Amino acid sequence: MAQLTYREAVTEGLAQEMRRDRNVVFLGEDVAEAGGVFKTTVGLLEEFGPDRVRDTPISEQAILGATMGAAMTGLKPVAEIMFSDFFAVCWDIVANQIAKTRYMTDGQTNLPLVIRSGNGGGARFGAQHSQSVENWAMAIPGLKVVAPAKPADVKGLLAASIRDPDPVLFFEQKSMYGVKGEVPDGEHVEPLGAAKVLRNGSDVTIVALALMVPRALKAAEELHAEHGISATVVDVRSLVPLDTQTILSEVAKTGRLVTVEENPRLCGWGAEIASIVAEELFWDLDGPIVRVTTPHIPLAAADSLEDAMLPSADKIVASVTELVD
């Protein structure tokens, strides 16, 4: 196994699938010659040529419209939306067109496409470049939604997303691009819709995603070491399909659920999971369901303010101890 950065794992996942299938093409702003503003696609132009790796104008509606049209007619396009905040300028194509077309046409159309995007905070980019919008996507029927936390998952889940016959929004946590991890050599594909239990505990189940996963793990260590609380940590990995089986069975074991998400508070995916558990596992619960979230505010640019608002390991520890004590 190689040690790769999260960033390099993106490149590897894409390259793996482009080698395998000539119908996989890739487009976005500054992705070809420059290799991406986050340097996630360096070398792809050189390997696959300008027909398959294409720079676009600053025209997100055109990028995703073209992606959709190409997917309807035989290609398997992958598009990059540089920052996930920019989904707002092309949300119609995503939410009204891509998501609904198979259904509206009674199954006549296939949309095997992937939209990769840099998501989330922690990079001091301010309110318009730091949002976690995976919950926007989860709210739209017809989309699949993936958000890896580790380089190995980046590669494996990106490959699976490209092979998947449905449109997938693939959220890369942009402040994790430099994080390293072991990544299997050679072909690597992970199934979509499978959460991963990263730690087994008995007192509480912490469910997290993306940047919140390492923080949840750190909190779990601390809970164990300093408070004698034993926590299960689940990395959701994919919001749609959602692995409710794993989540429900892990919560059933501990009787307590804490969700940890980067979204601003209202209508995040934590609320969805909390309410699934409140409905389906009510009788197994030993206490309230707690959501740790960013407060319902935009994110500030200053590092001191941003850090104070994003859920930290400390905040997770505090929430869990309050719940479990």
Add this chain to the structure above:
Amino acid sequence: MAQLTYREAVTEGLAQEMRRDRNVVFLGEDVAEAGGVFKTTVGLLEEFGPDRVRDTPISEQAILGATMGAAMTGLKPVAEIMFSDFFAVCWDIVANQIAKTRYMTDGQTNLPLVIRSGNGGGARFGAQHSQSVENWAMAIPGLKVVAPAKPADVKGLLAASIRDPDPVLFFEQKSMYGVKGEVPDGEHVEPLGAAKVLRNGSDVTIVALALMVPRALKAAEELHAEHGISATVVDVRSLVPLDTQTILSEVAKTGRLVTVEENPRLCGWGAEIASIVAEELFWDLDGPIVRVTTPHIPLAAADSLEDAMLPSADKIVASVTELVD
């Protein structure tokens, strides 16, 4: 009190505020000469003239951008986005600009504006003209979100929204435009952020919004008459600010919560309320929290299919009896 339609109450609310304050101006597609495609603004051009009531091109980004720029510089604009599905073509202006600018500028900017929009299903308009997207708005910090169920509230809450110093998204349920109800004569303003208890019960609290309110009431009648179940019905009216006090105290009384929403299932406002209750009122609950929603699908155009998917009084009854029995 006059008997007005929901549609006429929109006109009255707008006219009331335009008479009161010359800085209230109104713009949108086909709103002036034609009086709106839903006939909600008939007569405003005649009364207030073409400087204050303006037809626009099909340019939703320009409409809401102009609305924002005007609000920042002294006006109190009201914009119409014809169908709420079209928020997707101007979501950047709503979610990234309007919602965040006060915060990012450390409070330097005021954005006293209202965006009215026809929301929801039931009119056989198909998947791209039938969505309930009030949950999209609720997920964005910085917005206020209002969705009236009755003509009196349409008038009173619209007036309050226009007077409010914050940006308000005002969702009108488009299949209710013809519904009649009593509306107070003369100046009428209802406070934002106050839910309304429409029926008092002891077994279960049903929390609903907009088109789901009459259905919840109908279900409550039936539950009483046919199943001997006594239901409280709460009309949320405003998702932001959210009247958690009323909701929590009503749920505390009955020990059971059923939310009824038109959104597709995932990440709707029902999940938010359910998880607030699961966190803050856990020890008072006598059973699982149940959400009745549209399934996680786009809406079909055919009446038979649309009716089968939107939450009906029957479906509410079935969900409640399963919970309470």
Add this chain to the structure above:
Amino acid sequence: MAAKPKRAAAAKRKPQPAIDPATRLKLYRTMVECRMLEKRAHDLFMQNLIKGTSHLALGQEAVAAGFGVAMREDDYTFCTYRGHNHTYVRGVSMTAILGELMGNSAGLMRGKGGSMHLTSVEHGAMGSYAIIGAHLPIAAGAAWSAQYRGTEQVSVCFFGDGTTNIGAFHEALNFAVIWKLPVVFVCENNLYMEYTSIYDVTAVRNPAADRASAYGLEPILIDGNDVDVVYETAVDALERARSGGGPSLIEAVTYRHGGHSRADPGKYRPDDEVQKWLGRDPVPTYRKRLLQLDIDEQDLEKIDTESLAMIDEATETARNAPLPDVDIAWIDVWADGGAQWRN
């Protein structure tokens, strides 16, 4: 901005051989069938057999017909909610269209799409889009795919005058030009958006043609009620796209005889304007021309009769079809056929 449009004039084109009589009959037949189809749709509303909204293109048939006849079978079309004709001319049956409008099991999508979303991938009718502007970049994407796959298919995208003022129009045009995509953008300028005149809200006189230069394209402004002109313009533009010459933007000036949609009686339009355009109705106008060109009136009558029989039969089949099985509302959210978002 209240000025009337200048008389639409055919763009300069290289001289072409006259259209042969068989093609002319096909153009006539196509227009007549479209006319019958939509008049019938109108009747079915009146009988309350069509429940949702619907947007007729009565009066605009020459555009759909001219392109439909000029296109190759495997070309793609993308159209709007006002897309019954554009879908029909690709070979979709009248029954499937009427069934969809009535929301029953005979429908092209068994009621899941409705009037605004007619689609038949099998016929290259890649969808009717109900949010203004969206399908322009999507059509460009299909063209990109054809270009990449080297199939010489062309993507044709129909839209209205009002659509030229939305952002997606601008993005799609620029994108198509820089990638030299085989796509033909066809603006049907029917003078109105919903209830508002395009001239009240547009910075230039000809909403599409006067924008062509912003994308380095030639302005092409044609009489959209003259099916010969439309056909010849289509042949040109399709050929240009197919041979690697890149996109075209065509503005075809036309008029809808009725209101914007079912709910609209169209009263905002001056009587004399309506009268003038009724006098320019593309179907009888073309019939007259064909007679002048010595086409046998019996051939035309045969087309009229056959079309009427066709629509009558389709109406019967469609109106007698059962409602769709409710279970279909649960399928095809995702490619596995289902609606299951969890495992």
Add this chain to the structure above:
Amino acid sequence: MAAKPKRAAAAKRKPQPAIDPATRLKLYRTMVECRMLEKRAHDLFMQNLIKGTSHLALGQEAVAAGFGVAMREDDYTFCTYRGHNHTYVRGVSMTAILGELMGNSAGLMRGKGGSMHLTSVEHGAMGSYAIIGAHLPIAAGAAWSAQYRGTEQVSVCFFGDGTTNIGAFHEALNFAVIWKLPVVFVCENNLYMEYTSIYDVTAVRNPAADRASAYGLEPILIDGNDVDVVYETAVDALERARSGGGPSLIEAVTYRHGGHSRADPGKYRPDDEVQKWLGRDPVPTYRKRLLQLDIDEQDLEKIDTESLAMIDEATETARNAPLPDVDIAWIDVWADGGAQWRN
């Protein structure tokens, strides 16, 4: 599309009296101060005192300065993430700008906005917008408000070449023209978007000027490195807007000396291109011209020295300011000052 831009030429303008020496000194001073401010910002990155991203406009000062000097105090400006200069020229202090970049309590928004969102409503600097295109319609809205209130204020909106390809550009331009709004759209064509040449992705040679006719506007293509030309063009356009003549679209060709943002060394640009444009640096070029025009060199040196003292003092104040109180992260989500979404 790989062609180089044609030499930017001043648009035809009616002859104007020569710019008076006092104004010329003001133009020079403004450019020098901008230059000092951003060079200092660059130094502060290097010392890791600025944490987030930042987008410098070194080399583009003539545009902000020309407009800043020409504008009325109560006019509005709207700019982008590359907006330090555009904000500064409205009268905002260097300390407030540097403090914001450093994310501390001296900052214009005490760190809540950051480098990309400088705003000072008090100075008419109505915001820096970091999502491409959004501020064009917003600027039009401010102009609408001025028009409605009858204040003769003008709204000036700065943006880059790459911005001309996004939908909001198109919507805003059309909208401004049909409502005849007092807004001036200023495209600073610095030849690049982030790392990609504008000529690779644009259907026309001059991304803004060649689109003007699509909105019924005159093309105005100017040398954005010549502050006199910018100033005179600004005076014209502001006057036109103020007197009810409606919007203008100006393309000012210029060049950024560095990369797109902090993370970018700008290596994608050919050496000779960079060299050529460094030779056209607006600040020393203008200095030379002023000397030729017999302006006393001592006056210029005084400006240089004063500006340096100013930035030194501002740097000291800004870097010694404490971090913002964390509580401010909780305020001003809503107008009541708070973040409370429930009652």
